[in-house]
Amino acid sequence: MGQAQSPHKDLGGQEAIEKIKKLTEKAGICFFTTKVGKDAHSIPMSLQAADEDGTLWFISAIDSTHNQNILEDPTVQLYFQNNSSYEYVFLKGTAKISQDRALIDEYYSEFADAWFDGKDDPRVTVIGVSPQDGYYYETKDNKVFAMAKMVFAAVTGSKNDDGGREGGLKV
Template identity: 75%
Template sequence: MGQAQSPHQNLSGNSAIKKIKELAEEARTCFFTTKIGTEAHSIPMSLQEVDEEGNLWFISSSESEHNSNIMEDPKVQLYFMNNSSYEYVFIKGNATVSKDKNLIDKYWTDFANAWFEGKDDPSVTVISVKAQDGYYYETKDNKVFAMAKMVFAAVTGSSNEDGGIEGGLKV
């Protein structure tokens, strides 16, 4: 029995940054994982932006476990899923924590008020993740058509492509 395959397209440099920006900003929320290779610690976090250099920005608390983990080891992994569009991106990178007021002002949203007492709360920090590499998968057809192709391949045992495209990302 065959298995559905996706065309493979690795991206690097500005093309990789553009793809990360497109997919991560559409998904908005990721599992943010610290302590890679030991006792991994993952929490959901909301993305503020992917900038032109490929840095991913988050608002966080200086009192959080993941901020402490980043101070011990900056290696992180981010897992974004946009199930409604069958789009996924996995990113490995290095994180830094900052209390820079200009960055806090830039990335502050009303949504952050749920965790802080305003942007002047002394525990507010921003986390920047410098993407290094990763992997993506996205449908290139509309969701219904892509699902139909996958079902057809599963039922018939054909090895038709599954309506998606995937590949490595190297920033």
């Protein structure tokens, strides 16, 4: 019996950065993992923005476990998913913590007021993640059409395109 398959296309350089920016900003929230490996620590974090060089920006507290973990080892992994569009991105990268006022002014949002006393709270930091590589999956068509293709392939046993696209990302 066949199985639906997705066309594979690895992306590098600027093309990878554009895909990362598009898919992560649409998803908005990720599982942000520090202490990658046996003692991994993951929490959901809201993406503030993805800039033109591919850096992903988050707001975090200076005294958080997450920030302490990054100070010990800046290697992180990010898992984004946008179920409404069948889009998923996994990224490995390096995190850097900053209390630069210009960066805080640029990336702080009112949403963060749930954890801070405004952007001037001395605990506010920004975390910039520079991705090195990862993997993506997205639908080429709309979600309903992609689901119909997968069901057709499952019912008929055909090896059809499942309506998706996937590949590696190398920045």
